[in-house]
Amino acid sequence: MQGDGISRRAVLTTTAGCALAGIGIATVSGQDDDESNEDDAGITRDSFPIMDGTNRETTVHVTTADADGPTVVVVGGIHGNEVAGYAAAEEVADWAIDAGTLVTIPRADTVAVDRGTRTDDEGVDLNRQFHEGDDPETELARAIWAVISEYDPDVVVDLHESRGIYADDPVDGVGQAIFHSSNDEAVNAAAETADYVTRNYVDDPTRAFQTGPFSRPDNDPQGLLVHKAARDLGSDAFLVETLSVDVDLETRVGWHLAITEQLVADGLFPEDGTAPDEPEEAEPDEPEEPDEDETDEDASDDADADEPESPTATIKTVPEGADERALEPGQTIELDASCSSAPDGDIVDYEWDVGKTDEFDETGETITVTVGANARDSVVLRVVDDDGRTDTDSITLSTE
Ligand SMILES: [Zn+2]
Secondary structure, three states, X not given: OOOHHXXXXXXXXXXXXXXXXXXXXXXXXXXXXXOOOHHHOOEEEEXXXXXXXXXXXXXXXXXXXXXXXXXXXXXXXXXXXXXXXXXXXXXXXXXXXXXXXXXXXXXXXXXXXXXXXXXXXXXXXXXXXXXXXXXXXXXXXXXXXXXXXXHOOOEEEEEEEEOXXXXXXXXXXXXXXXEEOOOHHHHHHHHHHHHHHHHHHOOOHHHOOEEEEOOXXXXXXXXXXXXXXXXXXXXXXXXXXEEXXXXXXXXXXXXXXXXXXXXXXXXXXXXXXXXXXXXXXXXXXXXXXXXXXOOOOOOOOOOXXXXXXXXXXXXXXXXXXXXXXXXXXXXXXXXXXXXXXXOOOOEEEEEEEEOOOOOOOEEOOEEEEXXXXXXXXXXXXXXXXXXXXXXXXXXXXXXX
16 A cells, blocks of 8 residues: 555656657657658659548658559557657658558557547547448548558558567567467568567567467457458558567667568568568577576566565455446446555556556556446556566456
């Protein structure tokens, strides 16, 4: 049961995130190189707005090479707090390609990007609006989908960030991963890209890029853009997640760019010879760091005396028992984590994943949630103690 220190810290974290978002925007935009660029020989650049005249107006960039090749769509800013994703997509929009067509929507949810939040000003999570087989429900999602289905891309790459590392359990976060559609080409491209980028761009082995399949049609989360692209259009689709905490923005943007480039190299840069599946990797003699046995993580300050205990996450609802009965749509429930405990330390972070988004993007000892109109919302609480040990608890709020 922590006092002011905790919520204070949560507030500071949030503020830092918003400030960073501002810097990201300023750094990345602002260099509009037009057709005068000599790299642009053999390509045509075009751009147009969607949702024009509204506060959701955003720009679609289309670069077409003279040489035939596949059509690739790259999207960023579907979640406005995932800065490296949209910062990288802004750079991708300026790429000079050798073949094919590159369509970029760097700031898909520009309201969320401007706010520095995951969702827009109405709480809409854009990456839950793309249900396969149906028209998207929001105007913005429909406008984005109209562009994507018009171009009918061979490949779709959607750039995101996460506050945790994917360890085969999305509850811990989904950072440093490439999620892919289930066709062989996509599976292979993801694996080769993860391997290539890890070997060339990642120093810390705990941050190696991993791969995983998307959630299946009948599992949460549903309505991801990549789902619809893969299932309605047959695109090779990839959702890229970098770790957004403890890594500077430039590094994260660099990872996104390297991954995107590798995923599409075969198609858009056929002459470069940097295609991910070229066997340039016959050097398995990586200096494996034959443990100088003092290096076993760097968290070893005082933690190794006698089997430190992990914290215990506990969610209580106000009103009590809200997870055990049917709720009214629109009803507000307070979730209280103050009964969580940390026997061998202090809890320093309370992180929440509301609605099974696979991302812990709310913080605070207590939060309030509004029960959605549609059926069931899972909420996961993760507590982190001052040695980085974690535990999770989850509940489901249901209207049925
Ligand atoms: Zn995201």
